[in-house]
Amino acid sequence: GMNETSVGIKNIEYEIIEKAYRKGWMKAQIPKRQTGKNVAIIGSGPAGLSAANQLxxxxxxxxxxxxxxxxxxxxxxxxxxxKLDKKDVVQRRVDLMSQEGVKFITDANIGVDIEIADLQETNEAVIITTGAGNPRDLPIANRDANNIHFAMEFLAQANGRVEGESFETDILATRKDVVVIGGGDTGSDCVGNSIRQGAKSVTQIELMPKAPLERDATMPWPTYPRVFKMSTSQAEGCTLDYNILSKSFIKDENNNVTGINCVRIEWEGRGFNEIKGTEFVLKADLIMLAMGFLGPLQDDVIKELSLETDERSNIKTNNYSTAIKGLYSAGDCRRGQSLVVWAIHEGRECAIEVDEYLTNSKTMLNSRDKSLCEL
Structure with a gap:
């Protein structure tokens, strides 16, 4: 296989855009023509913002x-x-879009506080980009104990606190024994925040086995090397443990969590067996569940419109169009939990479909799914 030093594409692209901002080259570009068509986008994540920018x-x-x-x-x-500065990176892009004419309305929970039917009446097209906000739970004994939280509850507070928000009930890792269940990026983000908040100890456990340190026969070049990579957060001072099954939570007389009953497992194919005699208790007074997401929330726009979903509970579409005329979906709520780059891609491609629907003509927006000769 190829073992040459990789090209630092990320760093190159980062320096290009940062230089553009430093030099003042990133200026608002007001559209030269207006179609008079109104589009509502529900959700301001990467899919929603990319669709808004294009439209x-x-x-x-x-x-x-x-x-x-x-x-x-x-x-x-x-x-x-x-990892990503919200004021210097995210907000400056939002401000630029606002200067270009995009309107932003916050504290607007569509499908709960505001009916989506109201948006359909005042807009020729509506795009749902609400993400995959339904976290995977761990329904074992004593799940009702205090101080067991989904990862996004903890992360949302940590990020909001940086921007000056306050909360009625704080979720803080300060001077606590923290256990993060789930070995992915979200779990790693919980680790990094816990360390910065002054946790007494941080342990991250994972049901799956530890990935190999180097490529093996199951991942020949040029397939993606699924090898072990320690995140910067984990390197800051986290205990990592693999092949760990959480059997039950432990709580005290005040209903506060105090630990987890665990057992080590061994994998056989797609299943696993508990290893007899390896039971142990993991001390914890704050637990974060970071085991991925099951799909979009089902009790807002999906419930209001009785939208059809697929076998993974994602919004079902034909390309990006739902079964309802003028209603579209893109991003994680359509394709499932994925990467930010995929959400951006989905938003841009959805914008093309919406633009052609609104204008009844071929779009002039760039597409990654088609060659320029086809446009």
């Missing part, structure tokens, strides 16, 4: 609705500020 360029009147206090969705409330 605004096409001359449509775009309004983005966000249920939280600030615009940005997952990149604002999920990704820690030590």
């Amino acid at each position: 605004n360029k096409a001359g449509h009147n775009v309004t983005v609705y966000e249920k939280e206090k600030r615009i940005g969705g997952l990149v604002r409330y999920g990704i820690p500020n030590f």
